[in-house]
Amino acid sequence: MVRSSDILLILVAILFPPAAAAFITGCSCDLLINICLTTLGYLPGHLHAFWLIYKKMQAEERYGSGGFIYVGNGHYEPLYQPAPGQPQAPYYGATHHG
Numbered sequence: 387m388v389r390s391s392d393i394l395l396i397l398v399a400i401l402f403p404p405a406a407a408a409f410i411t412g413c414s415c416d417l418l419i420n421i422c423l424t425t426l427g428y429l430p431g432h433l434h435a436f437w438l439i440y441k442k443m444q445a446e447e448r449y450g451s452g453g454f455i456y457v458g459n460g461h462y463e464p465l466y467q468p469a470p471g472q473p474q475a476p477y478y479g480a481t482h483h484g
Contacts, residue, residue, distance in 0.1 A: 389446070395439050403428075403435035410438045411456055441465045 399406035407420035416438060424431030445465070456465065 389451075392439065392443055395442075396436070399432060399435035399439060403431035406435045407438055410442050414456070438465075 395406050395409060398409065403424050404417065404421045407417045411417055416434075420431055420434050420438075423434050442465075
């Protein structure tokens with residue numbers, strides 16, 4: 387499900403990808419990666435920002451809105467983990483890496 391905040395993030399990513407990465411990850415190494423990719427070429431920065439948005443949307447689907455924390459910083463999977471003390475939403479996906 388696409389939320390209005392996700393649409394806003396997509397619009398920000400189209401205009402300036404590092405800003406979208408900063409909104410999602412804060413001051414992290416993913417932000418530095420996005421800045422470097424954007425300076426190397428605008429398209430790589432866009433692709434990275436859209437990938438971060440996609441992973442955030444997956445985390446919202448899996449853990450519920452606000453039920454997760456960002457733990458990226460160089461990790462490929464998962465970028466998000468359940469927040470401590472938050473009940474985990476049921477996961478109905480076909481491939482669960484529990």
